[in-house]
Amino acid sequence: MKNAEPYRRIGSGMRANILKYLAVALLASAPLALHAQSGEETVSKYTRKGADTCLSCHEDAAALAIFATAHAVPLDPRSPFGHGQLQCEACHGPGDTHAGRVRRGAERPPLIYFNERDNTAVEVENSMCMDCHASDVGIGWHAGAHAFDEVSCADCHQSHARVDAVTQTSTQAEVCAACHQLQKNETLKAFAHPLFEEKMSCTACHGMHGDTVAAQLARVTLNDTCYQCHADKRGPYLWEHAPVSEDCGLCHAPHGSNHPGMLTQRAPLLCQGCHSQDGHPSVAYEDDGLASAMPSRYLLAQGCMNCHSQVHGSNHPSGTKLTR
Amino acid sequence: MKLQQPKLARIAAGPGAILVMALAAPGAGAQSVDTSEWICEFCPFQSGYHGDYEVGATNVSEDSAYLGDATGYDEAGVYADLGGDGAYTRDGHSLRWTLEDLGLESRSAAIEGAKSGRFDYRLAYRELPRRQFNTTTTIFDASGGDLSLPASWVSAADTSGFSSLDTTLSSQAIASDRSYYEIGGNYLPGSNWKLSADYRRQQQEGSKIIGGSYYTNAALLPVRIDYATDEVDLGIRYAKDSLTLALGWYLSDFDNGQTGFGWQHPFTTAAGAEFATLAAPPDNRFQQLTLSAAYAFPAYNAHASLSAAFGEIEQTEPFLAYSSNPLLSTAALPRSDLDGGIDTSRLAFAFTASPFTRTKIRLSYRHDERDNKTARDLWNRVIADSFVSGELELNVPYSFTHDTLRASAEYRLFDTLRVSAGYDRIDKDYDFQEVAEHSEDTGWGRIRWRPLQTLELDARGGTSRRDVDRYDEIFAATLGQNPLLRKYNLAYRYREFGEISLSYSPPDLPLSIVFDSLYAEDTYTNSQLGLTGGEQIRFGADANWLVTDRATVYLNIGFDNLSSDQSGSEASGAADWRATGDDDFSTVGAGLTLNSIADKFDLKFDYTRSSGDSRITIDTMNSGGTEFPKLLSDFDQLRATLSYQRSEHLEVNLELRYQSFSTEDWALQGVAPATIPVVLSLGATPYDDDVFIAGISFRYRINN
Structure with a gap:
């Protein structure tokens, strides 16, 4: 039987956290193979002694760290190490074949290993997590970009790490x-x-x-997302500024900008993208308005906001021009 | 004897059957497992207490608002370095505490506890300092609430007449501190239910800059702020087999202690207009009820989800008067407060499936609506606290709806090659704007090709076109707009875009190399005035190499360029000037980590550099082309940390950090408080900060 092709992005795990990769390296140094033996099909069963079988080889700190997490709470019947649960094999799958004898020089049969050299389909990996964590995941997980692009839970989460x-x-x-x-x-x-x-x-x-x-x-x-921290901008105001009400991203670049206030562009040009009225909104402000020549209120300090300071809206009865 | 039904067997019987049949452990599904001998004698289950306590000191060499923004290292001096974390575990109960940066104004503390499988809870507190500028000064005194002028102040028509300015200016920090408090938790009453509750409070106190104007004059005011926002999230979720149901309620309540504030004009004003008022952000409240459901179908790996959210925003802050001028008589306000109300709704549906072995499809639809029900009234307007304009103006409560449909499919041509394509359509309806409705159609294609297990190419590209039913030039003219202007968010737009990612990880070498790039070009063909075009190009490259099991090296670089073209008209006709904006940004980062040197030392070096370079040119019919001086920003950080494991319990950490940030900004360069004849500014200057940070801390571990 051929395994479904995994589609975890190459290198994502390593770049995500170098500590995580060190942990992988430590695990890889243990006598456990990450790759399947090509062309061989082996039916695996669960081990006879559960975690004790696994820990006889995987005694490194990275593996044992799981015992400081909620994944290893014996009194929680839902935990992989809860009474009667399948311990390591609850997530990594049946390990009898993996733990058994292998020919000298041969690689050990793989488990579900949750790393980028794992050959298990991401959806199967994620199913192992979702079986317990479905309620921790959004209703729309299946339709999100991460799910559709087959991002594995383990690409982001470290289930063995204390933190x-x-x-x-x-x-x-x-x-x-x-x-x-x-x-x-x-x-x-x-x-x-x-x-x-x-x-x-x-x-x-x-x-x-x-x-x-x-x-x-x-x-x-x-x-609504922005208002979590910027609820002062929510309004509704008596005098609204239409793009503010619709989409903060029309003027702000939330991941960062060369311009103060994370604005997408400098005033007055940003404002002049929408305001063309006769008088000062329609004027081309040039470098003769800089401080060294004829300092312009439209260019310097806060630019347009020197006067139109209530750009997010005004609740002042005389604030129709967003100056009050 | 305990027989455990394995999870793989349960998955195989469920909706993931097709995939699980391809699992690496075929045959597992038929097993029942005898776990009676699984005694876990080698399992080092944690019980008892362990904790790390950190004590130390950090010296900061210079004041720097920018480099201290968010971090708390804004002033030169010695800061206490206090922190730690710990956990107590016993009988299925756990309690974990974390303290960070207690000696800084960016401190945080958290306690998380749980009885695994039954409930969990958390208490959290953190602070976030906001710092701007190093040099701001003001003449205003805010100690009495409103902003007042010095007793010796001499008003004038422009700043050159401010004869007492130099003697009345005093330093004024533009800074605020945001405090977050949280208490929340989850309770699992049964295997299928989850109840959750979370309360958060944010308080922001300090000052910010706001402009107060009088006709064409303005003064930048350092206004005190004292905001509080309370948020509540309550939820109940039921999940069984293939069905998940959720009900949630969200409340966000914003409280600003003031309706508005007043200030005295430093400029000469008409009689009675010496004192003016500005409205503060009004108190408001948002509530939202969300109902969601998801179902996993028993075949075709099909999932569907449905979500409905209904919200309401209320705002009843009392109004200020039309004017604070006691010599003016104005009509009564139409009402004493806005009594503003907005209904929001969101309906969303999504469906994904694999109808054929090699095919995945995704379909989603979303409807968002903002229905502003605030009543419209005719309002007088007092101009500059000097006279009533005489024209009555209607307030405009903006409403809109967005409908978004997305459909895509992916086909696995070979195990190494996947192709996908999609179509998106967005319809938007507006009230009271130049455009009543427009629609945007996007088509895209994508390939994901993995010719080798260690090499992957992901490329996506497409085009989109936003069509406008009619740009109402007559309506635009009523707003005084040039009829040739097309606002960029309402205009016809054609966009081409593409993204390419390349990932490579050589076999048998712990090295990963990733290259990402993005390109998009917008053309506003029908816009004679306003934004006429835009382009963005971005790329990033990243390499990580695990040289040995104790040494890692990384290098990353990034570049992006955002450019725009726009036109304007001074003559109220066709375009007679053109402006271009060109924002470049580049960054480089490199680092080396050496762990377990002599089994006692960990050493880490990181270097980060980023620089921004923005250019603006204006071409007019009169003057030809002029280019503004470049807007530049440069940030450098070199950081070295050394950890010494003195004993099993004691770790000593040393940190040396050099940070530099400088800007060249023509909006601030040479702009002293009185430089602009009609604006009294705060004299903020561009940043030019160099800071050395040196710290030593001791981390002591206790295990019981």
Whole structure:
């Protein structure tokens, strides 16, 4: 029987967290093979002694770290190490053949190994996790980009680690950057949310377990997501600014920008993309308005916002021009 | 004897049967397992307490608002380095605590506990400092609530007449601190149910900049802010076999302690207009009820999900008066507060399946609606607290709906090659805008090719076209707009886009190399004025090499360019000026990690550099082309950390960090408070910061 072709992105696990890769390397150094023997079919059974069989070889720190996690709580009947459960083989699959004798020089038959050299279909891997964690995953997981692109749970999560890096604010962004390096680079722009400073996580805005929201946002709409921290912009205002009500992303680049306020462009040009009224909105402001020549209120300091400071909306009865 | 039905057998009997039949462990499904001898005598189950306590000090060489933003290292001096984490486990109960950066204004603390399989809970607290500029000064005094001028202040028509400016300016930090508090947890009353509750509170206190204007004059005001947002998430979820049902309720309540604030104009004003008011962000409340369901069909690996969310935003903040000028008589306000209300709704459906062995399909539909039900009224308008405009104006409560349909299919041509294609359609309807509705159609294709187990190419490309039923130029004219303008979010747009990713990991060598790139070009063919075109190019490359089991090296580089073209008209006719914007950004990072040197030392070096370079040119009929000075930003960070495992319990950590950040920004360069004749600014200058950070800390481990 031929295995379904896995489609985990090459290198994603290693780039996600070098510690994770070290753990993989440690495991690989144990007498356990990661590859299937080509052309041989072997029917595996569960081991006779469960975890004791596995731990007779896999006694390294990376493997044993699982005993400091919720995966190894004997009194929890739902835990893989709960009473009567299948211990290591609950997730890694039947290991009798793997643990048995092999010819000198031959590779051991594989298990479900949850790493990038694993030949198990991602959907099967994920099924092992979902059997217990279905309720932890969004209703729309199946339709999300991660599921459709066959991202494995183990691409992001470290089930053996005492602290899973992707669940921590300080380390999560590095895990996500394994596949989203263009977005990671943006966070290094001069004006960005503090992901590089390890004070904000990607999941503050994105629900990585999928939903039917565009870009897998944490809330139902982009604006609702932004309002989690910027509820002062929600309104409704007496005098609304239409693009603000519709989509914060029309003026802001949330992953980072060269311009203050994470604006997509400098004022006044950003504003002049939509405002062409006679008078100052339609004027081409040139470099003679800089501080060294004839300092212009439209270019310097806050630009248009020197006066139109209520760009997100005004609740002042005289604030129709967003200046009050 | 305990016979355990293996999970693989359960999966094989369920919806994943087709895939599981291809599993690496065929035949497992028929087994029942006798686990009576699985005593787990080698299993080092954790019980008792272990904890790490960290104590140390960090010295920061210079003040830097930018480099201290979010981190808390904004002032020169010595900071206490206090933190740690620990866990207690016994009888299926666990409790974990974490403390980070207690000596900084970016401190955090958390406690998480659980009885595994029954319930869990968490308490969390953290702070996030916001720091801007190093040099801001102001004449205003906010100690009395409103912003008042110094007693010796001499008003003038422009800043050159501010004779007492130099003697009345004082330093003013633009900074705020955001505090987060959270309490929440989950309860599992049975194998199928999960109840969850979470309460979060954010408080933001400090100052921000806002412009206060009088006709064509303005003063930048350092306004105090004191915001609080309370959020509640309640949820109940039921999952059994192939069905999942969820019900959730979300509340977000924003409380701003002030309706507005006043300030005294530093410029000469009309009689009675010396004092003005600005509205503060109004208190508001958002509630949302979400119902969701997902079902996994017994065949074709088919899944469907349905979600409905209904929300309501309320805003009843009392209005300020039309004007604070006691000499003006104005009509009564149409009402004392907005009594604003918005209904939001989202309906979403998604379906995925593998109808044939080699084929996957995905179909989704989403309907989003924002229905602003705020009443419309006619409002007077007082201009610059000086006179009533005489024209009544209607407030405009914007509403819109978005409908999004996406369909895609993937076909596995060979085990090494997958091709997919998709079609997206987005329809948007608007109220009170130049465009009542527009639609965008996108078609794309993708290949994922893995010619070798260690080499993968992923390429995607397509086009999209946004069509507008009618750009209402007559309506635009009522707003004073040039009828040739097309707002970029409402305009006809043709987009071409493509992405390519290449991943390579040499066989038998722990090295990964990844290259990502993205290209998109927008053309606004029908826009004579406004944004007429845009382009973005991005790429990133990343290499990680596990040199030995104790040494790793990484290198990454990135570049992106965003460019735009737009046109304008000073003569209220056809385009007579054109502007281009060109934002370049590049970054490079490199690092080396050496672990277990002499079994006692871990050493790590990281270098990060990023630089931004933005250029703006203006071409006019009168002056020809002029180019603004470049907007530049440069960030460098070199960081070295050394960990010394002094004993089984004691670890000593040393950190040396050099950070540099500088900008060249013509909007701030040479702009002292009085530089702009009609704007009293805060004198913020571009950043030019170099900071050395040196720290030593001791981490002590206790195991019981």
